[in-house]
Amino acid sequence: MSSSPCQWTTLRPFVFSSLMVLCFVTLFFTYINFEMKFPSFNIFVDRARQSCPPVLCAAGDSNCSTELHHNHTQEIQVEAVDTEPDTIVLIWMWPFGAKFDLSCSDFNIKKCQLTDDKALYDKAHGVLFHHRDIHGNLENMPKEPRPWFQKWVWFNMESPANSGLIPELDDLFNLTSNYRLDSNIPVPYGxxxxxxxxxxxxxxxxxxxxxxxxxxxxxxxxxxxxxxxxxxxxxxxxxxxxxxxxxxxxxxxxxxxxxxxxxxxxxxxxxxxxxxxxxxxxxxxxxxxxxxxxxxxxxxxxxxxxxxxxxxxxxxxxxxxxxxxxxxxxxxxxxxxxxxxxxxxxxxDFYGRGSACETCRYLQRNKRYQAFHELNKWYWG
Missing domain, CATH: 3.40.50.11660 (Glycosyl transferase family 10, C-terminal domain)
Structure with a gap:
């Protein structure tokens, strides 16, 4: 059946409006980044876990658990442990035979062990030698080889005029501890x-x-x-x-x-x-x-x-x-x-103890190899 002119006239505004709406919708989806987000399935799972009552287990059923199992990672706080060993400084000879306190608390130095126990020689990070107590023939110096990690420290608080020069000491030490400010480990009298x-x-x-x-x-x-x-x-x-x-x-x-x-x-x-x-x-x-x-x-x-x-x-x-x-x-x-x-x-100054404790502090901060050459020229000129 063909449409009459009257019917077309009646439908034309409707068709025109429909075409306009269709064009607008097409342009909208074409040029606008339209993104629909659907709820994740996990949301429903989580809600189910929260709303579900504990599982009821039959008596004697070893495969059944009344505990809810979650995938959340449990945070465990582990207290940091300082594994760095104490720095050992061996007092090889007491200065002029006078012993001093083996604590470095007055210097705010931690993890430092001062000792005069020569049995710890192989473990000592540093060995302190008092110049005025070293025999000229070196008979009272260590007989064992020096461990590769160990540093020998020349310690002296007397002036060159009151310290005898010993030629064999010239290239023997790794470090110096002295009142002079240009010493490796300076320890002024105050x-x-x-x-x-x-x-x-x-x-x-x-x-x-x-x-x-x-x-x-x-x-x-x-x-x-x-x-x-x-x-x-x-x-x-x-x-x-x-x-x-x-x-x-x-x-x-x-x-x-x-x-x-x-x-x-x-x-x-x-x-x-x-x-x-x-x-x-x-x-x-x-x-x-x-x-x-x-x-x-x-x-x-x-x-x-x-x-x-x-x-x-x-x-x-x-x-x-x-x-x-x-x-x-x-x-x-x-x-x-x-x-x-x-x-x-x-x-x-804490005579003797000052040098020992400052040596410990120095060794904790300077672990690289060092050697002090021409001690006699440096000190006696």
């Missing part, structure tokens, strides 16, 4: 540390003496003795120690030095970095050190330049004496020598 809020503020001790000197090792060839002999002609110097037949106890030492305005911190020999407790002890006790030793510049590598008086700053002992007499009458200029106490405090 050092300054920053003050903390917990430290007590500096208070000037009561002074009733101008200049003091304590000395036991007397040698007319020493520069310090010659300087003293001339200086005493121009200023009163209170003297103590074996050289003057007036030995002091530790308690008396503290009392005497703190009561003096100036202390003669005269070293027995003049060498680079050879700056001993003769400087640090008076500073700690609130006394201005008058130093005789290496250059002023070398002293300033260790302490502030305004904390001491150097004999080389004066052309004669008399000129130095005149300066001390002047400072005795001028409180403001005298107290300026203690300005450093607002920033620093003195920390003394």
């Amino acid at each position: 050092h300054l540390e920053p003050v903390t809020p917990e430290d007590e503020s500096f208070k000037m001790p009561v002074k009733d003496k101008l200049v003091c000197w304590i000395v036991s090792n007397w040698n007319t060839q020493y520069r310090r003795v010659q300087f003293y002999d001339e200086m005493k002609e121009h200023i009163e110097i209170h003297t103590y120690g074996n050289a003057f037949g007036n030995k002091l106890s530790d308690q008396d030492y503290t009392k005497v030095v703190s009561s003096c305005k100036f202390y003669l911190s005269f070293e027995n020999s003049v060498y680079k970095d050879y700056i001993t407790e003769k400087l640090y002890s008076p500073m700690k006790l609130g006394t201005v050190p008058v130093v005789l030793g290496p250059s002023r510049q070398n002293y300033e590598d260790h302490i502030p330049g305004d904390s001491f008086i150097h004999v080389d700053d004066f052309s004669t002992p008399k000129e130095l004496a005149d300066r001390l007499l002047y400072l005795d009458k001028n409180k403001t200029e005298y107290t300026a020598y203690f300005d450093w106490t607002n920033r620093f405090k003195v920390q003394g």
Whole structure:
């Protein structure tokens, strides 16, 4: 049956609208990234697991479990275990026969074992040898071969003038531990540390003496003795120690030095970095050190330049004496020598133990092979 013109006229708007909708839908699916996401099957599984009651097992059924089994990975926290062995430092000979505490707690060094048990020689990471206790023929040195991982450390706190040169030691050691700052393991006789809020503020001790000197090792060839002999002609110097037949106890030492305005911190020999407790002890006790030793510049590598008086700053002992007499009458200029106490405090050396513990710290941080050649040239020149 053919359509009449009237029917076509009636249907034409409908057909046109349908074609427009079809074109729009075609363009939409063609140019728009239409993505339908269907729920994962796992969601239903998980929901089923959450909603299902425990399985009911028949009595005696060994293949049935009332526990729900999940695929979730169980997190197990395992505490880290430090498997690094302790560093062993063997004290081969006690310095001058004086034993010291074998703990490094004061140095904040952990996993360090100090020992004098020579049975541990084959296990020791480092062996410490005190120069003044080494026999000239090396008869008291180890007879066994040195293990490949072990380092021998030359330890000496005496100046070259007071240490005998032993030619056979020249290329024997791996490391040096000495007061010199260019040593592998430097251990000065003292050092300054920053003050903390917990430290007590500096208070000037009561002074009733101008200049003091304590000395036991007397040698007319020493520069310090010659300087003293001339200086005493121009200023009163209170003297103590074996050289003057007036030995002091530790308690008396503290009392005497703190009561003096100036202390003669005269070293027995003049060498680079050879700056001993003769400087640090008076500073700690609130006394201005008058130093005789290496250059002023070398002293300033260790302490502030305004904390001491150097004999080389004066052309004669008399000129130095005149300066001390002047400072005795001028409180403001005298107290300026203690300005450093607002920033620093003195920390003394732990003789022997300092070298042993610092050796341990060094070995923990430096595990590569090392060797120290021409020891005699380096130290004795």
